[in-house]
Amino acid sequence: TQLFLQRNNISDSVKLAMSLKRFEHLVYLDLDNNRITALTKNIFTNNPKLKYLFLRNNGLSSVESPSTLFQDFSVVQLAGNPLRCDCLVRDFYLWLSYTQTAVDSDDIECDWPVKGVVLTDLPLNALVCDVDECANLQRGGCQQRCVNTRGSYLCQCNPGYQLNENKRTCSDINECTIGRSVCSHSCLNLDGSYVCLCPTGKALSSDKKTCIDADPNFCSPNSIEDSKGSFYWRQTSPGSTLTVDCPHGSIDSSVNDFSSAKASRQCTRADGSSEWQKPDTSKCQYASQVTRELKAYSESVTEVNRENVATYLKQEIEQAKNLVAEDLHFATRTLENIIAVNFGSIPEKVGKIVVETASLLVGTGQTTVSKAQASFFTSTRLLKVLERFSDSIVMPFGSAVVSTLTDQLAIRVIDYNQVDYRGATYLSVLQTDSADIEIHYRSGLSPLLDNPNERDNILSAIYLPQALLSEVRVSVTPVRVQLSIFHNGNLFVPSGSGSKMIAGRVVGARIAALGQVTNLENEIEVTIRHRAKQSNEEVACVYWNPSADGGFGDWNTDGCYLDNSKSTSELTVCRCNHLTDFSVLLRSQCFNESSCNKTLTMEIYISCGVSLAFLCITFVLINLIRKQKTSVYMKMQVNFIFSVVISLVAFMAGIH
Numbered sequence: 001t002q003l004f005l006q007r008n009n010i011s012d013s014v015k016l017a018m019s020l021k022r023f024e025h026l027v028y029l030d031l032d033n034n035r036i037t038a039l040t041k042n043i044f045t046n047n048p049k050l051k052y053l054f055l056r057n058n059g060l061s062s063v064e065s066p067s068t069l070f071q072d073f074s075v076v077q078l079a080g081n082p083l084r085c086d087c088l089v090r091d092f093y094l095w096l097s098y099t100q101t102a103v104d105s106d107d108i109e110c111d112w113p114v115k116g117v118v119l120t121d122l123p124l125n126a127l128v129c130d131v132d133e134c135a136n137l138q139r140g141g142c143q144q145r146c147v148n149t150r151g152s153y154l155c156q157c158n159p160g161y162q163l164n165e166n167k168r169t170c171s172d173i174n175e176c177t178i179g180r181s182v183c184s185h186s187c188l189n190l191d192g193s194y195v196c197l198c199p200t201g202k203a204l205s206s207d208k209k210t211c212i213d214a215d216p217n218f219c220s221p222n223s224i225e226d227s228k229g230s231f232y233w234r235q236t237s238p239g240s241t242l243t244v245d246c247p248h249g250s251i252d253s254s255v256n257d258f259s260s261a262k263a264s265r266q267c268t269r270a271d272g273s274s275e276w277q278k279p280d281t282s283k284c285q286y287a288s289q290v291t292r293e294l295k296a297y298s299e300s301v302t303e304v305n306r307e308n309v310a311t312y313l314k315q316e317i318e319q320a321k322n323l324v325a326e327d328l329h330f331a332t333r334t335l336e337n338i339i340a341v342n343f344g345s346i347p348e349k350v351g352k353i354v355v356e357t358a359s360l361l362v363g364t365g366q367t368t369v370s371k372a373q374a375s376f377f378t379s380t381r382l383l384k385v386l387e388r389f390s391d392s393i394v395m396p397f398g399s400a401v402v403s404t405l406t407d408q409l410a411i412r413v414i415d416y417n418q419v420d421y422r423g424a425t426y427l428s429v430l431q432t433d434s435a436d437i438e439i440h441y442r443s444g445l446s447p448l449l450d451n452p453n454e455r456d457n458i459l460s461a462i463y464l465p466q467a468l469l470s471e472v473r474v475s476v477t478p479v480r481v482q483l484s485i486f487h488n489g490n491l492f493v494p495s496g497s498g499s500k501m502i503a504g505r506v507v508g509a510r511i512a513a514l515g516q517v518t519n520l521e522n523e524i525e526v527t528i529r530h531r532a533k534q535s536n537e538e539v540a541c542v543y544w545n546p547s548a549d550g551g552f553g554d555w556n557t558d559g560c561y562l563d564n565s566k567s568t569s570e571l572t573v574c575r576c577n578h579l580t581d582f583s584v585l586l587r588s589q590c591f592n593e594s595s596c597n598k599t600l601t602m603e604i605y606i607s608c609g610v611s612l613a614f615l616c617i618t619f620v621l622i623n624l625i626r627k628q629k630t631s632v633y634m635k636m637q638v639n640f641i642f643s644v645v646i647s648l649v650a651f652m653a654g655i656h
Helices: 013-020 087-098 289-298 306-319 325-338 348-362 366-376 378-392 468-472 593-624 632-653
Strands: 002-004 028-030 052-054 075-077 110-112 145-149 152-156 161-163 170-172 186-190 193-197 202-204 211-213 222-226 229-233 241-245 262-270 273-276 401-405 409-416 424-430 437-443 458-464 479-486 506-511 524-529 537-545 554-556 560-562 571-576 581-588
Touching: 193 222, 202 222, 229 241, 229 262, 289 306, 289 325, 306 325, 306 348, 325 348, 325 366, 325 378, 348 378, 348 401, 348 409, 366 378, 378 409, 378 479, 409 424, 424 479, 458 479, 458 506, 506 524, 524 581, 537 560, 537 571, 571 581, 593 632
Parallel strands: 002 028, 028 052, 052 075
Antiparallel strands: 145 152, 161 170, 186 193, 202 211, 222 229, 241 262, 262 273, 401 409, 409 479, 424 437, 424 458, 458 524, 479 506, 506 581, 524 571, 537 554, 537 581, 560 571
16 A cells, blocks of 8 residues: 655644554555654554655654664655754664665755754764753853853853953953044943043933033933943933833843833932932842852752852852952852851851852952942951851861961861860961961960060960850850951951051951850950051050941950050050950051141141252253253243242142
């Protein structure tokens, strides 16, 4: 029996198999030019006499189990099918090499990855299935965009960035210097973009490049660049709220439609003029890929995966460049979730990764850390993360000590038997043969300043007296003590106060499971090395009060005083009656405003007088050069000197 079913739009192989049941004596079957995309294994089970099969120009992307499917067939024609030449066609490829069936193998071509290549012309090892390197958390090491390709992947950059030589990271393109901008006035380069600026009285037009006269009856066109991207606000009348699309889509990952994510800004009128209010971009996705990933990390922590998340987070921070305040916020939130109280104790490996990551965040720089603290209280939260680390870290088997030393900080957590405690000294020492820092622990009081060789290498130290543990009356056993040294004060910057910048390291001590310990009868001793004290400066022993200034924290001197008998010009010894973080301030001794003004006035008079003297000498020398006296260049110099002299005399006359 012969059956011709060409061009019948047949696509369902299951229904086809049921229809073929009626043709037990079928020998010849022509299914050319249909839409069959797959062949089930039992499609020809009810047609034992079938010998000739024509399946050309269908939609087959692969042929599974051909030795079973085409068993005892004399002719099989399969040309014109869109085969995917990957690992799924290996069985078919091998069958073509040994089958006795007459197959049009020379006409069976690949549709992917390279269209038009004859399948049998490919080597077997070319038939591989692709692994999407961009699907994992590391994205193949790409900083911004990862594009998967067959057997590999490519890193690409967002608009406004260019790929670096390492083919992984991206750097900003300065459009203002390479001629890409066409600003009518001035151009300001931004990270990943640029913005045109206008002088006072002008405003950007709708093309974002040309400056036009500002209209006081409207809120002028305005561009804003922040962590969510670049937003352009067109001219708007007072009382109106303008909405624009979020440049990078919605912050809600479940929303795929870019146009549904909006930012809004209100135009108001007050005192006869129109002005913009602060824009609301809360629904917008962050512009930086790093910020997005850090946010994703903060939302993905579980008790099971927290070690992996901690590892990925640390790698992300290490590879990232120019972190912003939002990055520190989400990274800190991730650390908080990793060591969450409901997860119980912290494995040693996880704990050390947490401390190392916190160190990387501190090392991003004081400006970034301060901005993050002002917006998200990240410094305060990082200090609490380190406290949680010491409270819940699991001690190594057979040990009562965990130590972590990084570029930015050192932490030592010790479990003490209260009965055996004899006091302890914790030191950071600069090695004599390198720039490395070593951390030492000694039981009992160490005579730090009695040994000159040791004293010269001490960077900081803290001594906890023997009676400390009995005085605070800790009920748990063993008693856990955290000792910490911060190599800079990035986490301890008071808001809006430039006069309280510490001069040395920050040394801290606390007892786990206790709050702030104050009013100790047995004082602790803190030693800190700092820059040499100037003649007009005094040293102040201070401690960090995290609850001061509305939770921003501030340095305070209460309960701390200077031990002059042990201090030198570069090494200060403080005694304090509480446990917290300590450091030293170098402050000017000029506390009387009147005397300070007199000193400053005298310095100005002297510097201005010296300038006048040299200007007069220059004037005389110019006049001695007779032959150049009448030149235009010489006259310009004389006029310039005369103008500067008049300015200095007027300044000195009106200095009060």
